[in-house]
Amino acid sequence: MKQKNYLAIDLGATSGRSIIGTITDSGKVVLEELTRFEDTIIQTGGHFYWDIFALYNEIIKALKEVKMRGIEICSIGIDTWGVDFAYFGKDGALLRMPACYRDPHTEGMMDDYFKNVMDSKAVYEKTGIQFMNFNSLFQLYTMKKADNSAFAGADKILFMPDALTYMLTGEAVAEYTIASTSQMLNPNTGRLDEDILASIGLSADNFGKMTMPATQVGVLTKEIQKMTGLGAVPVVAVAGHDTASAVAAVPARSKEFAYLSSGTWSLMGIESEKPIINDDSYTKNFTNEGGIEGTTRFLKNICGMWLYERCRKEWTDAPTSHKALQDEAMKQPAFRSLINPDDEMFANPESMVEAIQEYCQKTSQPVPQGYAAICRCIFDSLALRYRQVFGWLREFASFPLNTLHIIGGGSMNDYMNQMTSDSLGVEVYAGPTECTALGNIMLQAKAIGEVKDRWEMRQIIADSISLKHFTPNHTQEWDEAFERYLKIAN
Numbered sequence: 001m002k003q004k005n006y007l008a009i010d011l012g013a014t015s016g017r018s019i020i021g022t023i024t025d026s027g028k029v030v031l032e033e034l035t036r037f038e039d040t041i042i043q044t045g046g047h048f049y050w051d052i053f054a055l056y057n058e059i060i061k062a063l064k065e066v067k068m069r070g071i072e073i074c075s076i077g078i079d080t081w082g083v084d085f086a087y088f089g090k091d092g093a094l095l096r097m098p099a100c101y102r103d104p105h106t107e108g109m110m111d112d113y114f115k116n117v118m119d120s121k122a123v124y125e126k127t128g129i130q131f132m133n134f135n136s137l138f139q140l141y142t143m144k145k146a147d148n149s150a151f152a153g154a155d156k157i158l159f160m161p162d163a164l165t166y167m168l169t170g171e172a173v174a175e176y177t178i179a180s181t182s183q184m185l186n187p188n189t190g191r192l193d194e195d196i197l198a199s200i201g202l203s204a205d206n207f208g209k210m211t212m213p214a215t216q217v218g219v220l221t222k223e224i225q226k227m228t229g230l231g232a233v234p235v236v237a238v239a240g241h242d243t244a245s246a247v248a249a250v251p252a253r254s255k256e257f258a259y260l261s262s263g264t265w266s267l268m269g270i271e272s273e274k275p276i277i278n279d280d281s282y283t284k285n286f287t288n289e290g291g292i293e294g295t296t297r298f299l300k301n302i303c304g305m306w307l308y309e310r311c312r313k314e315w316t317d318a319p320t321s322h323k324a325l326q327d328e329a330m331k332q333p334a335f336r337s338l339i340n341p342d343d344e345m346f347a348n349p350e351s352m353v354e355a356i357q358e359y360c361q362k363t364s365q366p367v368p369q370g371y372a373a374i375c376r377c378i379f380d381s382l383a384l385r386y387r388q389v390f391g392w393l394r395e396f397a398s399f400p401l402n403t404l405h406i407i408g409g410g411s412m413n414d415y416m417n418q419m420t421s422d423s424l425g426v427e428v429y430a431g432p433t434e435c436t437a438l439g440n441i442m443l444q445a446k447a448i449g450e451v452k453d454r455w456e457m458r459q460i461i462a463d464s465i466s467l468k469h470f471t472p473n474h475t476q477e478w479d480e481a482f483e484r485y486l487k488i489a490n
Contacts, residue, residue: 002025003022003023003024003025004022004023004074004445004448004450005020005021005022005071005072005073005074006020006021006022006023006073006074006075006076006077006441006444006445007019007020007021007034007062007063007066007073007075007076007077008020008021008077008079008238008437008440008441008444009059009062009076009077009078009079009164009440010079010242010245010436010437010440011039011055011078011079011080011081011160011161011242012039012080012081012242013039013081014038014039015036015037015038015039016036016037016038016039016055016058017033017034017035017036017037017437018033018034018035018058018059018062018065019031019032019033019034019434019437019440019441020032020034020066020071020073021437021438021440021441021442021444023441023445023450023460027460027463028460028463028464029438029441029442029460029461029464030464031434031437031438031441034062034065034066035058035061035062035065037058037061039051039055040054041100041102042097047099047103047105048099048100048102048103049096049097049098049099049100049103050084050097050098050099050100050160051097052086052094052097052098052160052163052164052167053094053097055164056164056167059078059164059168060224060227060228063076063220063224063227063228063230063233064227064228064229066228066230067228067229067230073233074234074444074445074448075216075233075234075235075236075444075447075448076168076220076233076234076235076236076444077235077236077237077238077440077441077443077444078161078164078165078235078238078240078440079161079238079239079240079241079242079244079245079436079439079440080159080160080161080164080178080240080241080242081101081160081241081242082159082178082181082182082241082242082243082289083101083132083134083135083136083139083159083181083182084098084099084100084101084136084139084159084160085098085136085139085157085158085159085160085163085182086098086157086158086160086163087150087151087153087154087156087157088154088155088156088157088158088163088166088172089153089154089155090155092170094163095149095150095153095154096149096150098160098163099139099143101134101139102134103134105142105146106133106134106138106139106142107133108133109133109138109141109142109145110131110132110133110135110138112141112145113137113138113141117141117199117200118195118196118199121282123137123183123196124277124282125277125282126186126193126195126196127183127184127185127186127187127193127196127288128187128275128276128277128281128287128288128296129180129181129182129183129185129287129288129289130285130286130287130300130301131183131285135181135182135183136159136181136182136183136184137182137183137184137196137200138183140157140200140202141199141200144200144201154206155206156172156206156207156208157202157206157207158172158173158174158207158208159174159175159178159179159181159182159240160178160240161175161178161237161240161241162174162175162178162208162237162240165217165218165235165237166208168218168220168221168224168235169217169218169219169220169221169235170218170221171208171217171218172208172209173208173209173210173211173215173217173237174192174207174208174209174210174211175211175212175213175237175238175239175240176190176210176211176212176213176290177213177239177240177241177244177245177289177290177291177292178240178241178244178290179192179207179210179290180241180288180289180290181241181289183196184196184197185290187275187277187288187290187296188275188277190210191204191210192204192207192210211237212237212294213237213238213239213240213244213248213292213293213443214236214237214238214292214443214444214446214447215236215237215447216234216235216236216237216447216448217235217236217237218234218235219232219233219234219235220232220233220235234447234448236443236444236447238439238440238443238444239291239292239439239440239443241289241290242436243261243267243289243297243436244289244290244291244292244297244439245435245436245437245438245439245440245443246261246407246408246435246436246439247259247261247269247271247291247292247297247407247435247439248291248292248439248442248443248454248457249407249432249435249436249438249439249442249457249458249461250271250405250407250435250458251405251429251431251432251458251461251462251465251467252403252405252458253458253462255271255399256399256400256401256402256403257270257271257401257403257404257405258270258390258393258397258401258403258404258405259271259404259405259406259407260386260404260405260406260407260410260420261407261408261435262304262305262406262407262408262409262410262411262413262416263304263305263408263409263410264304264305264306264309265301265302265303265304265306266301266302266303266304266305266382266386266410267299267300267301267302268299268300268302268386268389268390268393269286269297269298269299269300269393270298270299270393270396270397270401271291271295271296271297271298272288272295272296272297272298272397272398273294273295273296273398274296275288275296275298276288276296276298276396280395280396281298281396284300284392285300286298286299286300286392286396287299287300287301292443292454293453293454295454298393298396300389300392302341302342302382302385302386302389303341303342303346303347304341304382304410305409305410306346307341307346307352307356307378307382308375308378308379310349310352311352311353311356311371311374311375311378312325314351314352314353315353315371317371318371322413325371325372325375326375326379326413326415328371328372328375329371329372329373329375329376329379329415330376330415331372332372332373332375332376333376334376334380334477334481335380335477335480335481335484336365336366336368336373336376336377337360337365337366337367337368337373337377338365338377338380338381338384338481338484338485338488338489339356339359339360339377339378339381339488339489340359340381340385340485340488340489341378341381341382341385342385343359343489345358345359346359353374356368356374356377356378357369357374360377363488365488379415379416379419380419380481381485382416383416383419383420383422383423384423384481384482384485385485385489386420386423386424387423387424387478387482388482388485388486388489390404390424390426401426402426402427403426403427403428403429404420404421404424404426404427404428404429405428405429405430406420406428406429406430406431407431407432407433407435408433408435408436409433411430411431411432411433411468412430412433414430414468414470417430417468417470418470418473420470421470421471421472421473422472422473422474422475422478423474423478423482424472425472425474425478426472427469427470427471427472428469428470428472429467429468429469429470430467430468430469430470431465431466431467431468432461432465432467438461439457442457442460442461443457445457
């Protein structure tokens, strides 16, 4: 295999990076961060927007850096967070900065849509997507009701990675995985649902051509070639949703695995050959998001390290290093106080510490005092919540689940990795941390035929990294704690 370089643009909701991924002559993949930059939310006129021109400019800077360093790249791929989108007019011009999913204008609009347009069960049966008020469907509905001028004048509505790809190539697509986060895509047909689109006055013509991951969209425009000094570099639709790219990089050896993408949010799920849409998945609020090679990412969102990170900002007396803080927490008694991490009171409280203490008081438990006790409460509770969701996944899966892969930044937390293994009673493999960039790059390699499928991609990744392995020490104490958790959490 001849050494090849790929440029991944990985955009998160707070920061972005450009990364060079190299598949070496020996068949391993190596990453090098090229640039890093902020992704800024602009507040104006009572609304919150993404500065898409700043993101575009950072991509141009990265391309110029590629040229300056003399790196020959095979292609470019972009991944971002889900649900958000940009409006473009008939002349191809951006009509307004893209609205940010944190904008409060959608508050109450999901229920309004269900009451006046289409009921929630019908929407779920069509899309299989969990309900969140900021999903694209409810953003668009909100803007339509508000007589938003950009909505009224839009010729094309492009999801964030597709909007940036359009600005680089002039080609309008709707990449499948990012479109699936919108609550407008029907996973059984693989297309945007006509009834849902019609309910907000739109049609499929208002969106780009549906495009599967690992597809070349176009090449850099003549304008950008001149600006950067590069040639007609191909731009590839990778798995545009960052979680989809991350799951593509899970170094699994067979299909019989579950994954936990661990960060601010914890996303636990399986890779299913078909969507799983039934009364049980509706009741438990599982989601069916698009995966690579026609698969479905059947998963549930869990409030992850958001709890811990918010508390850290309040702890003025806690050690600054994660390890020192967590060492102290692990000295605390286990399971003394438990919370449901997904309770609404933890969504965005003024004080997370006070919210946890209030929850424990309301549920007649000892109220944790100090950073160590509160941290232990969070970790114990997350491990037990993971066990609950994993048990549901076992019921939904058509194959046995005895392995969990933890990926993302949270995979570096050895305490949580071991506690998760103990709680679930299964083997846990931790890593890689850079899963999103790896998935992005490997899908670019697939687009030019360097790898044939997701299993070869995963084999290359597995051969390129060192995984940590955790085996369960599942005890009666965990079983008793889980029974307590279920009574407290329900």
